[in-house]
Amino acid sequence: MSGLDASTPLPTEIKLHQASRVLELAFADGAHFRLSYEFLRVHSPSAEVRGHGPGQETLQTGKRDVAIKEVESVGHYAIRPTFSDGHDSGIYSWDYLHDLGQRHDELWQRYLARLAEAGASRDPA
Numbered sequence: 001m002s003g004l005d006a007s008t009p010l011p012t013e014i015k016l017h018q019a020s021r022v023l024e025l026a027f028a029d030g031a032h033f034r035l036s037y038e039f040l041r042v043h044s045p046s047a048e049v050r051g052h053g054p055g056q057e058t059l060q061t062g063k064r065d066v067a068i069k070e071v072e073s074v075g076h077y078a079i080r081p082t083f084s085d086g087h088d089s090g091i092y093s094w095d096y097l098h099d100l101g102q103r104h105d106e107l108w109q110r111y112l113a114r115l116a117e118a119g120a121s122r123d124p125a
Contacts, residue, residue: 009098021067025097033101041066041083042111043100044090059114064122
């Protein structure tokens, strides 16, 4: 996990919208993103989801209705959300959140394609 450096985009606002299940982020560089809880959950930076190397990712299924119960600050560089399915080991750095926001459409389409390939669903079993 990297700390802060001069190029780290810093958030100026972080809001949880529980009804729409969206995390809203505004950054000092002017970027503004709305990331669904489901998107954040399936792209968790945790080892449980990402594995310990390329090709070891675990496809997350049935997360359409996941919620974020709370968000904990990790130093001055990240947040750790606790999801309603119990997942709480993902530490989302400012860099990672900014990258997720910038690459949202590409990452989401890739996720949907992987679900389709696996014959899996976004809906809970």
